[in-house]
Amino acid sequence: MYAVEPNLFQAVSECAHRFQGEIEQLAQRHTLTIEGGLPALELQVHPQFQALLEYNLWGDAGLVVIHGKLHKRDHVWTDSFSVMMKFSLTHDPSIDIEGKKQRIEEYLYGEAEYFWNIPPAGHVGHSELTLRFTYQPGSNRLAEYVRSVLGIVTGKMMAA
Numbered sequence: 001m002y003a004v005e006p007n008l009f010q011a012v013s014e015c016a017h018r019f020q021g022e023i024e025q026l027a028q029r030h031t032l033t034i035e036g037g038l039p040a041l042e043l044q045v046h047p048q049f050q051a052l053l054e055y056n057l058w059g060d061a062g063l064v065v066i067h068g069k070l071h072k073r074d075h076v077w078t079d080s081f082s083v084m085m086k087f088s089l090t091h092d093p094s095i096d097i098e099g100k101k102q103r104i105e106e107y108l109y110g111e112a113e114y115f116w117n118i119p120p121a122g123h124v125g126h127s128e129l130t131l132r133f134t135y136q137p138g139s140n141r142l143a144e145y146v147r148s149v150l151g152i153v154t155g156k157m158m159a160a
Contacts, residue, residue: 012051015070015081016041018137023055023066026143030150032057032064061154062089064146068135083135085145086128089153093125100152104129107148111141127153 020039027034035056042052050071057064065086091097101116108114108131117128129149135141150156 032059
């Protein structure tokens with residue numbers, strides 16, 4: 001069995017609380033519903049301390065899943081952490097999705113790794129995109145990426 005440092009839960013709670021506030025603002029602004037209202041939380045203590053947070057956000061255009069991985073370096077919780085966002089979106093099958101993908105890639109160039117999941121033949125009107133990046137709480141990148149990806153795919157761009 002592994003020993004858990006006494007301040008581990010306090011540190012995870014504080015960071016998760018800040019992240020939760022940003023997720024709630026993002027959800028409200030883009031009319032998304034947070035599944036269950038709270039994230040799924042998993043703590044790992046070996047080989048390193050880390051906490052995994054997962055939010056599922058639902059909206060008219062589809063699903064946005066946000067994974068955050070909080071971790072310690074040299075016994076200190078880092079200010080930034082890795083985030084993965086998965087977009088599973090429906091759209092008008094008649095739109096030029098390749099052109100929209102290109103716009104998203106141009107927007108994200110150099111800021112985030114992105115991966116398109118190609119749907120099986122016959123599945124038109126559906127796109128999946130995964131983003132990976134290092135997130136600094138308070139930087140507003142989560143909201144910007146959601147605004148841009150949803151806006152480009154749906155054609156309903158919100159003001160920044």
